[in-house]
Amino acid sequence: MSTTQTSHPTHPSAPGATDAPARVVPFKMAHLVYRCRRRDETVAWYQQLFQANIVFKDDVLTFITYDDEHHRLAFFNMPDIPPKGADTAGAHHVAYSFRTIGELLATYVRLKAVGILPYWCINHGPTTSLYFRDPEGNDIEFQVDNNDNPGAYFRSKEFAQNPIGVEFDADELVLMWEAGATDAELCKVGTAATGKCSF
Known part of the structure; x- marks a missing residue:
């Protein structure tokens, strides 16, 4: 558990609450998940990239991490999906x-x-x-x-x-x-x- 102290947002109906709601945002980015045609090759590539360890693997999913987060990347084994195209909407x-x-x-x-x-x-x-x-x-x-x-x-x-x-x-x-x-x-x-x- 983090030792960093964070303030909790005030419920709008609580005594002393202001009209402006508190800004609540995530405190970190936890993980990314990829759909893979070439799951094992892709997992091995990311293990090299991040010096990461596999924390779970079965026929469908693989989880890896490179720090104290339980998993940073996950990979679905989906060999029958079409390859990613340069003209496909999504993350760059x-x-x-x-x-x-x-x-x-x-x-x-x-x-x-x-x-x-x-x-x-x-x-x-x-x-x-x-x-x-x-x-x-x-x-x-x-x-x-x-x-x-x-x-x-x-x-x-x-x-x-x-x-x-x-x-x-x-x-x-x-x-x-x-x-x-x-x-x-x-x-x-x-x-x-x-x-x-x-x-």
Whole structure:
């Protein structure tokens, strides 16, 4: 149980209640569930991505987790469903944040060693991001905030001119990181740029 103290919303009819209702929102995102044509291959891919453990598996479902949550991802075994299409409505990608650029780059190195490579490496301005695609065609973003106030970048002239960002060479960024470049240097838009400007 969390030790964080939270205030409970006041019932509208309670003494001292105000006219404005309390704002009640979830305190965390718990898990994602995927429908899979290639369940076992997809589960193995996510185990590598997150260094995750299987907590339950039967003929229909698999649950995995990478922390103290009972499950972070679940996978339905549905081999007869049609494949995901690029022109199908639904989620575009799911993003996960790392604390530092070093953690992000260390994860890139670890995944590259097992053959999992990002299909897109881009500094968006607010974040430095690596995009991966799972065996079912779902996209995953691994990101790190580029500074302590990434939201300010959305209000900048630079963002208005290029709201997508500048692609970078992840291997070159790793070499800079290993050579002792600072987080600010590594996270600067244009560092290790490939010459492509994605806007």
